[in-house]
Amino acid sequence: MNDVLHKLPEFASNHLALVGLFVAILLALAGTEVATLFRKWKGLTPAGLTQLINRDSPLMIDLSASADFEKAHVPGARNVAMSQFDPEHKDLAKAKDLPVVLIDKDGRTLSKPASRLIKAGFTKVFVLDGGTYAWQNAQLPTAKGKK
Structure with a gap:
């Protein structure tokens, strides 16, 4: 597990498009859940x-x-x-x-x-x-x- 955490920054810098897509999907899911909480x-x-x-x-x-x-x-x-x-x-x-x-x-x-x-x-x-x-x-x- 510790080895994976050390390789994560290198992976992220080599795969910016994948990381960006992951962050966009994560934000969209979070936004949907927050909207669900506040609807009447x-x-x-x-x-x-x-x-x-x-x-x-x-x-x-x-x-x-x-x-x-x-x-x-x-x-x-x-x-x-x-x-x-x-x-x-x-x-x-x-x-x-x-x-x-x-x-x-x-x-x-x-x-x-x-x-x-x-x-x-x-x-x-x-x-x-x-x-x-x-x-x-x-x-x-x-x-x-x-x-």
Whole structure:
């Protein structure tokens, strides 16, 4: 181990591009983790969503494309097109005190809608990590069709 530490400066000086790439990746990972700590909404696993459904009856909004929603969705979720999503809408504004769970096909595009809900005054905002795919992979029941 001691020998490795003595050779490290020589390796670093001979491989500046690799060291720079390593530092960039390390900073990107650290930045992502810090951003996760300070965001106001929380991610849920499929098991966590199941517990929330059983405990609090949340409003579940599925922002998937209509065709994806019709193929499979979390039972009880309502489909809203991403372009139609408006946290200030009068029907949605009535649910500011309820837990609101955002879902999409794979969980990748929900940070902006979640942040919009927080800005609109919603206090209990959740996102299903991995989206409907994660729900299906956990072998939980899905619904099909428009409702």
